């Protein structure tokens with residue numbers, strides 16, 4: 001199948017994508033929680049449109065360039081969930097804010113609050129701010145309630161910042177361990193404790209693809225920002241078990257290009273397609289129908305398919321892998337091939353690919 005497509009190519013199953021978008025939206029709607037999906041996963045105007053049409057209240061982006069690229073989706077509200085510090089960005093920030101009804105920015109430390117103030121002053125913008133709280137990942141944000149109170153006070157001293165709520169990215173819960181539910185409750189408790197130390201009326205913004213549905217149900221949450229849920233990958237299916245195989249909407253189509261030794265097939269997709277991300281057990285890509293054949297090693301343009309089922313692969317054969325982590329895979333592609341009823345129907349451009357500024 002798909003012999004008429006050049007490879008490597010990314011295939012997106014439109015039916016599954018639609019189901020994933022709608023399911024996350026209905027989970028959020030049922031709990032009265034706003035969905036602000038993170039677009040870093042798909043970076044496509046078409047997918048952003050689907051999310052907004054389903055009921056997403058806004059989009060989360062890391063960088064200004066991502067938001068700019070997705071403006072044709074019709075988005076009116078954006079949360080930039082990254083630490084802005086560079087006054088060189090002021091004109092772009094101003095233009096972005098002028099194109100939207102609402103632009104929310106992140107404040108991630110006292111020192112960053114001062115740098116952010118300079119950016120906003122240069123842009124002549126007073127913006128709502130979500131303050132970062134570190135709930136265990138060890139990346140940005142206040143470490144504990146006392147530091148959160150200090151950060152809130154620092155934000156209060158800046159004339160161009162207006163504190164709206166607290167957010168966290170609980171990326172440390174991506175491990176699928178036995179204590180996943182306890183970890184999730186601990187994230188919620190830490191975020192609430194930090195918020196309550198400042199002002200209990202501030203809104204709470206946790207929630208990535210692993211936690212969003214359960215976070216929404218915990219109560220008191222204003223908004224969640226899952227990203228990878230739109231497509232799914234090995235992290236969400238095998239490692240964290242929050243998605244079923246039947247819901248994985250993006251696969252890497254590759255061609256078997258050689259069979260150099262028993263138990264080894266080479267495909268034309270390497271790290272320039274799969275990225276270098278792997279699952280904890282070292283898998284880069286898996287064939288859902290043949291779990292005994294996996295991409296376990298990559299050079300730039302070759303993938304090593306190893307395992308007992310690798311010998312069943314023939315030169316020239318097309319194979320469809322589920323990647324370990326879908327977000328960097330999409331960022332490496334110019335476009336995706338969209339499947340409707342299993343047939344290649346159209347291509348969508350990855351409009352925000354490489355928009356890291």
Ligand SMILES: Cc1ncc(COP(=O)(O)O)c(C=O)c1O
Pocket residue numbers: 038041060081168169171207208209210225226227228229
């Ligand atoms: C700030 C922030 N919010 C939300 C997300 C969404 O995460 P995921 O794709 O795991 O759902 C990320 C992921 O890196 C993030 O950094």
